Amino acid sequence: MEEQLRELGLEFTKEVREDFVNFRADPLAVVYPRSEEDVIKLVNFAREKKIPIVPWGAGTSLTGAVACKGCILVDMRYMSSILEINEVDWYARVQPGVNLGKLNEELSKRGFFFPPDPASFFLCTVGGAVANSSGGMRGVRYGTFREWVLALRVVLSSGEVIRVGEPLRKNRAGYDLVHLFVGSEGTLGIITEVWLRIIPTPRQRLVALVGYVSSLDSVAGIIIDMRRSGILPEIAEYVDDEVIRALNEHLNAGLRKSGGGILLLRVDEPDSERMREILRRWGVEAEVLNDEEWERMYSLRSQSALALKASAESMYVEDIVVPVSRLVEAVRRLRDLERKYNVRMPVIAHIGDGNLHPNILLERSEDADKIFDEVARLAVELGGSVSGEHGIGIQKAKVMGEQITSHSGKRVLEIMNGIKRLIDPESIMNPGKYVELAYEINRSEERRSSS
Ligand SMILES: Cc1cc2nc3c(=O)[nH]c(=O)nc-3n(C[C@H](O)[C@H](O)[C@H](O)COP(=O)(O)OP(=O)(O)OC[C@H]3O[C@@H](n4cnc5c(N)ncnc54)[C@H](O)[C@@H]3O)c2cc1C
Incomplete structure (x- = not known):
């Protein structure tokens, strides 16, 4: 194969990699395309040889989405140009390998801003974040990548290139294929160009607050009261x-422990007094942060998962979402699970939108898998989701199948799998994961229960 890759003029290395949570990629080769033409050549080659292709952005995936064996890993790092920042039509057109933090630096020089900010923004690529439909700390106000992608160029497994969507704020032409590819985790094609919606840097004054709380239960209560009183924070972490x-x-970090952790809020100035009053009702005297203190807190919050990972050999990162109205119940049930299994699950949360990341600090094992699945099921039972932003990969396929079949019905899972088969009939694009895997697990469980 090496000879053939050389003949095609493709750069490659041979190496084994691991993602952030130690899922392993043991590929035949890691290929580094420098252009869309390179991607097409590679896809045609892989299809003819029936070799699975797995796109790799920065490998910060938390779900096994970039794990593989005997595949070709497509490392997008050299397709990292910012092609255009359109200051009238308000979009940025970029190659997928561009670093998200770098994009925002460039945008801010021109008075623009791209809101979704996964805590890995300083590491991750735009392509990876689009393919994962990443969210982040500003999600409570601005949503996830899904709300900010206008159009995409994608190389399909047939070697054809399609452009879906338009770089327009409004567009009603046809089925919404953009949002089919956003969050597709590399299973439908390789994204080679992205049009992101951008906005002028917000001018309203924001007030940053930090509250040292006595329990996660009280945080849930504070957030519910905040929502009830109509406060929409920019950040509630x-x-x-x-x-x-x-x-x-x-x-x-030199942070103080208070028994229940830290609630970090940034709200519009006119809401700040009301927010502080809500906190007071829960016995929390919030501190107002100046810009420098805020930047430091925001940076520490972004690095929370890294810090936690440094204290554990192995870590499972959950990503459940529950309706905010059911946060208190969710928190109690998490604590019940901790007692049941005698484990601690340190929680990092985009609490303002009901997105909780309980982290299970255990070696990978059947027991740990069981706890992980039970946490996900808790969310499904409360009318929530097994993933808000990290995606599904291998790790959550089973519970995602359970969510879809119980909330939407089996037919919806079949339709999703049908879409995969239509777009990637030979299943060479990141195969055996996500929808395809959920569908297979569901079918084999049905077979087992009917025999
Ligand atoms: C410390 C830390 C904090 C995090 N915090 C958050 C958070 O707050 N919010 C959040 O949403 N996520 C978070 N994540 C998860 C992850 O970082 C994000 O989802 C990130 O956007 C993934 O980007 P990446 O470039 O690393 O993609 P990768 O991990 O390399 O890939 C992710 C998926 O996208 C696919 N892919 C990559 N590039 C392409 C392409 N060009 N075309 C098609 N498919 C492609 C891959 O095959 C894979 O399925 C965090 C991760 C870490 C390590």
């Missing part, structure tokens, strides 16, 4: 005391 311990130990 939470880390518990265990995460604070990791931040203090590994990043010298």
